[in-house]
Amino acid sequence: MKLRDYQLQAVATAIGHFKQSNQSAVMVLPTGAGKSLVLAELARVAKGRVLILTHVKELVAQNAEKVGLLSQPGSIFAAGLNQKDSRAKTVIASVQSAARNLSQFEQAFSLLIIDECHRVSLNADSQYQLLFSQLRRQNSELKILGLTATPYRLGTGWIYQSHYHGRVGNTENASFERCIFELPLRPLINKGYLAKPILLDGLAAQYDFSALQPLSSMDYSEQEIESVLGKMGRATKLIAGQLVQLAASKQGVIVFAATVRHANEVLNLLLQHGQSAALLIATTPEKERDQLIAAFKAKQLKFLVNVAVLTTGFDAPHVDLIAILRPTASVSLFQQMVGRGLRSAPDKSQCLIIDYAANGYDLFYPEVGSPRPNSKSVPVQVPCPECGFANIFWGLTDNDGDIIEHYGRRCQGLLAPETNTAATQCSYRFRARICPDCGGENDIAARVCHACQSQLIDPDKRLKEVLSKQHHHLFRCQQMQLIDHNGDLKVHYQDSDGNPFYRYFKMQTAPQRRALYALFIKPHSRAPGFAQKKYQTASELVADQHKFRMPQLILLKKQPKGWQHLDSFFDYSGRYQNSETYSGSFSD
Ligand SMILES: [Zn+2]
Numbered sequence: 243m244k245l246r247d248y249q250l251q252a253v254a255t256a257i258g259h260f261k262q263s264n265q266s267a268v269m270v271l272p273t274g275a276g277k278s279l280v281l282a283e284l285a286r287v288a289k290g291r292v293l294i295l296t297h298v299k300e301l302v303a304q305n306a307e308k309v310g311l312l313s314q315p316g317s318i319f320a321a322g323l324n325q326k327d328s329r330a331k332t333v334i335a336s337v338q339s340a341a342r343n344l345s346q347f348e349q350a351f352s353l354l355i356i357d358e359c360h361r362v363s364l365n366a367d368s369q370y371q372l373l374f375s376q377l378r379r380q381n382s383e384l385k386i387l388g389l390t391a392t393p394y395r396l397g398t399g400w401i402y403q404s405h406y407h408g409r410v411g412n413t414e415n416a417s418f419e420r421c422i423f424e425l426p427l428r429p430l431i432n433k434g435y436l437a438k439p440i441l442l443d444g445l446a447a448q449y450d451f452s453a454l455q456p457l458s459s460m461d462y463s464e465q466e467i468e469s470v471l472g473k474m475g476r477a478t479k480l481i482a483g484q485l486v487q488l489a490a491s492k493q494g495v496i497v498f499a500a501t502v503r504h505a506n507e508v509l510n511l512l513l514q515h516g517q518s519a520a521l522l523i524a525t526t527p528e529k530e531r532d533q534l535i536a537a538f539k540a541k542q543l544k545f546l547v548n549v550a551v552l553t554t555g556f557d558a559p560h561v562d563l564i565a566i567l568r569p570t571a572s573v574s575l576f577q578q579m580v581g582r583g584l585r586s587a588p589d590k591s592q593c594l595i596i597d598y599a600a601n602g603y604d605l606f607y608p609e610v611g612s613p614r615p616n617s618k619s620v621p622v623q624v625p626c627p628e629c630g631f632a633n634i635f636w637g638l639t640d641n642d643g644d645i646i647e648h649y650g651r652r653c654q655g656l657l658a659p660e661t662n663t664a665a666t667q668c669s670y671r672f673r674a675r676i677c678p679d680c681g682g683e684n685d686i687a688a689r690v691c692h693a694c695q696s697q698l699i700d701p702d703k704r705l706k707e708v709l710s711k712q713h714h715h716l717f718r719c720q721q722m723q724l725i726d727h728n729g730d731l732k733v734h735y736q737d738s739d740g741n742p743f744y745r746y747f748k749m750q751t752a753p754q755r756r757a758l759y760a761l762f763i764k765p766h767s768r769a770p771g772f773a774q775k776k777y778q779t780a781s782e783l784v785a786d787q788h789k790f791r792m793p794q795l796i797l798l799k800k801q802p803k804g805w806q807h808l809d810s811f812f813d814y815s816g817r818y819q820n821s822e823t824y825s826g827s828f829s830d
Pocket residue numbers: 626627628629630631653654655668669670
């Protein structure tokens with residue numbers, strides 16, 4: 243058994259890291275890159291005892307097999323495989339079984355490897371954390387290495403604090419300290435190690451889930467998905483028909499359905515077309531599930547329809563058509579679904595991917611690590627004007643791919659990233675909340691100023707105070723237009739009732755233009771951080787209208803001569819968003 247060059251490189255990187263550091267580490271290897279060989283080789287060369295953890299019995303079996311290929315067979319500790327042995331130098335365990343039998347893990351391990359490590363949560367009561375505490379009690383120098391193809395969690399983002407490319411990951415909720423190795427997908431495909439994903443154009447029908455809003459820490463709600471599907475009666479029929487046609491020249495098809503009801507509907511349509519198809523859902527009895535998977539791998543079944551079952555730990559290399567009929571807010575989940583089709587196999591060089599739910603994630607693009615703010619967002623590259631780091635943020639592009647807007651807040655660059663010690667994050671902020679006491683820049687959601695520790699006023703609290711006084715009005719902005727007003731810039735805001743509010747900026751002198759920059763251009767910029775044109779005339783600004791965003795709310799005060807602008811609120815998500823919370827009278 244010979245390891246591929248990148249597998250050897252991954253092994254060498256891990257050894258190099260742990261020789262000089264006890265920081266917990268993550269290595270990112272795409273599905274199908276042969277993670278189990280990498281961990282088996284690490285287990286072989288490790289001096290002390292090694293524990294390999296994963297969450298499904300299929301992966302326990304797969305990892306144990308690879309360990310046995312490279313060295314002495316390890317012992318298996320997994321109830322699902324009817325084995326509970328933890329005596330060998332290398333132990334391959336399911337996290338559930340191990341966490342339920344902590345007393346059998348009282349010998350010291352030197353290396354803990356976690357497969358599919360994006361599942362590790364920081365929750366102290368989780369099975370992973372229970373095991374970690376137990377293992378650390380036996381060996382405080384325990385080395386922890388996680389392997390995954392998808393290093394982020396929906397809701398919390400990156401699973402590591404920093405990346406060896408000199409980038410900050412997640413400084414608050416990361417389960418691991420450092421990402422030490424990441425292998426992109428494209429070279430593996432180019433070298434023929436993985437099948438090439440081909441995204442199908444010309445869909446017979448497509449679901450429109452664009453109105454769905456992801457729940458804060460979870461994916462979309464099943465109820466809302468059902469209500470969208472309910473309005474698209476014919477789409478499922480058309481999709482099933484197209485799948486049957488396309489599958490004629492294919493070896494194996496996996497269909498990811500959105501809900502159990504939806505999956506049954508798809509299954510019945512396939513059966514009506516005379517296809518061999520079966521359904522796998524979370525409640526399918528284990529024995530039946532094993533039989534169905536065996537039949538599918540033996541190509542006795544052509545279609546396997548499932549609801550969130552076949553995303554990890556399932557390996558059928560012959561699969562050459564992946565049909566995604568479910569929406570997901572999780573890039574990880576999308577990549578895991580596609581990953582089921584990328585393993586190489588005889589008579590297969592590519593895999594057809596059909597995204598009937600218009601999820602639209604790019605398989606090759608670097609990840610953003612935070613939830614996608616809306617379905618039109620794509621990852622965009624935004625260089626930091628201070629340190630030059632190439633940030634990847636969610637944003638919007640025009641038809642030419644030029645960046646119209648981005649949602650980045652702080653530069654993710656690490657200063658002095660070459661050191662293994664905690665490097666500092668670049669302090670440049672693309673969008674900031676200015677502290678009224680010291681002028682320091684803070685995250686737009688910060689409550690305490692990081693520079694002077696003073697309490698930042700909660701915008702809602704301030705609005706409540708101000709609006710209870712007379713002569714104040716909260717203007718709910720719906721539209722904004724820039725106008726050349728005899729050489730001055732006139733900004734025309736319009737509220738939901740059609741009322742206008744105007745601001746005027748003079749541009750004749752340099753101090754006037756500086757004020758314009760501070761009061762209008764900077765806060766209204768849709769893509770902060772990019773060099774701004776040195777605007778000299780109002781007509782230049784009018785021509786660049788599309789580069790500016792409007793505030794959601796504008797706080798106004800009545801003066802003898804009209805309404806005075808007090809404050810504009812961008813990136814606001816408080817209780818004054820809806821007109822039910824506050825509606826005051828306003829007249830120009
Ligand atoms: Zn920077």
